[in-house]
């Protein structure tokens with residue numbers, strides 16, 4: 277396999293982690309090659325120069341659009357820039373991996389999916405828990421019927437942050453829990469109700485309580501908070517025969533039945549590392565026009581953006597919002613994650 281030549285756009289907190297992983301995947305597998313690092317802040321680029329040594333550093337991504345040395349980009353710039361940056365690279369016929377959320381508005385997310393399809397390029401979204409071995413094991417347990425009938429899910433996504441400007445907790449923390457529910461249940465919710473509030477004078481909600489109603493009466497209760505001092509990334513699935521508790525950080529899964537409690541051993545995965553390898557394989561496989569399952573494709577990203585939008589509408593209108601998921605995304609959501617074809621995954 278020829279290495280995929282990747283550039284990173286945005287080299288802040290997450291972008292630097294991505295750069296380290298791309299370098300590691302390059303070193304250990306040869307499946308990717310790091311080309312350029314772009315950040316519009318000179319001081320951020322200077323930090324990168326010190327940490328990563330001599331590379332192609334740029335203050336603007338403009339020149340990369342027509343640079344044949346780069347065939348794919350990982351976009352790690354702020355959420356508000358995702359649509360503009362991703363749409364420009366897709367139009368320039370580059371493969372794109374965008375950090376979550378795919379975009380701020382569903383019409384933008386849908387447009388990115390359309391652009392990827394039209395230009396026959398891979399579009400992936402950084403729903404990194406698709407590559408979490410604990411989540412994969414939890415899905416296997418749920419699918420096996422070990423929990424019996426699924427009654428409800430509870431997801432706690434919390435951790436202290438000082439007051440934030442231009443950010444809200446639903447947009448920032450909501451994508452992962454919504455994506456995990458979709459992955460585990462294989463469905464999208466049809467109704468969302470949400471209460472949210474900001475307390476410390478930041479620009480948006482700092483805590484949100486979401487109820488997502490899936491078909492068959494399965495509810496997911498999601499707590500998002502920047503106020504709770506404890507960091508939690510927890511998923512609980514309550515069934516008629518057992519309860520499964522997963523800590524997404526250490527990827528430890530515990531199964532509680534009436535007669536015993538057991539820990540299911542999983543080897544924790546390096547989720548970002550796996551995500552980058554999977555993206556490279558999507559690019560490689562699509563280049564031969566073979567249908568290839570993109571586990572975190574643009575349509576899944578767009579489905580999640582719809583749920584973020586519905587949650588925010590529910591807060592502002594103080595009512596339950598009906599969610600309509602387009603038929604194409606419905607198909608994708610109900611496909612088994614490991615094997616399903618992805619109608620909208622891109623081709624070269």
Ligand SMILES: NC(=O)c1ccc[n+]([C@@H]2O[C@H](COP(=O)([O-])OP(=O)(O)OC[C@H]3O[C@@H](n4cnc5c(N)ncnc54)[C@H](O)[C@@H]3O)[C@@H](O)[C@H]2O)c1
Nearest residue numbers: 286287288289290291315316317320352353354355375376
């Ligand atoms: N998958 C995850 O678990 C995860 C975790 C953290 C952050 N993220 C995502 O990563 C993205 C970045 O978050 P962060 O915490 O690193 O933010 P950050 O503010 O630390 O970094 C963003 C960087 O982008 C740069 N930038 C802004 N506009 C730019 C542009 N037009 N071109 C190039 N560079 C530009 C900024 O100078 C900054 O260095 C967000 O979308 C966030 O949701 C994902």
